[in-house]
Amino acid sequence: MEENIRKLMGLLKPMKVNIRPHLKTTKSPILAQKLVDAGATGGCVAKLSEAEVMAEAGFDDLLITCEIVGPVKLRRLVELFRNHRKIQIVVDSELGAVAVNEALSSSGIEQPIQVLIDLDVGLHRTGVAPESALALAQQITLLSHLRLIGVQGYEGHLQHVHGRETREAQCRDSMAILTTTASMLRQNGFDIQVVTTGGTGTAEFCATTPGITEVQPGSFIFMDSDYYNAVGGFFSQSLTILSTVISKSGSEHRVTIDAGLKSLPTDSGFSEPKNMPGVTYTPMGDEHGWLSWDDGPDVPLGARVEMIPSHIDPTINLHDFYYAHRKGVIEEIWPVATRGKVQ
Structure with a gap:
């Protein structure tokens, strides 16, 4: 950032x-x-x-x-x-x-x-x-x-x-x-x-x-x-939503994470898992989403997955805090102070 x-x-x-x-x-x-x-x-x-x-x-x-x-x-x-x-x-x-x-x-x-x-x-x-x-x-x-x-x-x-x-x-x-x-x-x-x-x-x-x-x-x-x-990589994607794999039911090439429509808006397309080539995200309701792949390593239950939002502004408006971290250490926590202020 x-x-x-x-x-x-x-x-x-x-x-x-x-x-x-x-x-x-x-x-x-x-x-x-x-x-x-x-x-x-x-x-x-x-x-x-x-x-x-x-x-x-x-x-x-x-x-x-x-x-x-x-x-x-x-x-x-x-x-x-x-x-x-x-x-x-x-x-x-x-x-x-x-x-x-x-x-x-x-x-x-x-x-x-x-x-x-x-x-x-x-x-x-x-x-x-x-x-x-x-x-x-x-x-x-x-x-x-x-x-x-x-x-x-x-x-x-x-x-x-x-x-x-x-x-x-x-x-x-x-x-x-x-x-x-x-x-x-x-x-x-x-x-x-x-x-x-x-x-x-x-x-x-x-x-x-x-x-x-x-x-x-x-x-x-x-x-x-x-x-x-659209515009390329001059600026880095510096914000992600941290999700968790909560279920592996249904398919050996798919897991369910705890980030759905209440976490990740879809008006600009679906969000993308960070550093997981070949893995795609599909929202599956308010609280859930699928991560799917054809080939690649298994994603274990409990794995933490960083999701890159497709549209940053409405994503931030869904969350209460930023967790500002550097080299794996959270340095500061900032409130999303104008969350919901749409009047």
């Missing part, structure tokens, strides 16, 4: 962009601080509830990358911002911006919250269309409790594209949308200081694009089999 952090900083720091890692991966203020100590500038979180936990732990230089909509969440945002003025948010609609402004203006807080326009650069999940960004920026300037500081554009649909050249070419197209829109806003008098984007699969391309000021990689710190198979 430490080597992955060093590699990322060594790769991106010379490119003169801020590195704001996405903490929806680690879900840990302890690891957030380790990343800042290594050279990161604050962090990102996906949800308001993640920001609440991070800020309470003393880590509040945060960009919340998902829109905050609805009266319950807006009340929580007001209380978070009341005590943590570094918080930044994104908006992608006039309605959403007005609602945030009304919540803050009725709170007695005078300082405006820093806002980025969320721009759709091809993912089509959230974000205003580029041709509508100017109108939204103009609306934000009319709102006393919002201060527009930048634009965000996440090309999430490109993170796992196989083939470096293909991934880079498609990423450059998305970056052109983002930087062109930022330049257009500046030409119309808006002080666009932050242009933030990127993930583990594209951060180096984003960082070398003129006009990009900040990147948001997250999964690099641990990696998973889906990312690893």
Whole structure:
């Protein structure tokens, strides 16, 4: 893990962009601080509830990358911002911006919250269309409790594209949308200081694009089999789920482990046993999974098997603690502090 952090900083720091890692991966203020100590500038979180936990732990230089909509969440945002003025948010609609402004203006807080326009650069999940960004920026300037500081554009649909050249070419197209829109806003008098984007699969391309000021990689710190198979082995797979062989019934070429759907998500394919070539994993319900092979050594009852997750973020959200070990010795135990914080 430490080597992955060093590699990322060594790769991106010379490119003169801020590195704001996405903490929806680690879900840990302890690891957030380790990343800042290594050279990161604050962090990102996906949800308001993640920001609440991070800020309470003393880590509040945060960009919340998902829109905050609805009266319950807006009340929580007001209380978070009341005590943590570094918080930044994104908006992608006039309605959403007005609602945030009304919540803050009725709170007695005078300082405006820093806002980025969320721009759709091809993912089509959230974000205003580029041709509508100017109108939204103009609306934000009319709102006393919002201060527009930048634009965000996440090309999430490109993170796992196989083939470096293909991934880079498609990423450059998305970056052109983002930087062109930022330049257009500046030409119309808006002080666009932050242009933030990127993930583990594209951060180096984003960082070398003129006009990009900040990147948001997250999964690099641990990696998973889906990312690893797509982008290669520059970063190591540094997190595994430790399982146990609990049954050998049914077949001489198959055993059952105690890691099923409650331990290892399957949205990006099945997890992979570490250092067990020819052995495949199949989930067999909530609590169980099969390890199967055609030829090879027998896997004994009670054997401990390390499983490499296929998708790191939802895997971490299923577990309570990290066990940080070096050369077979557990050095530290870190809580997954924002586990379940999806509000």
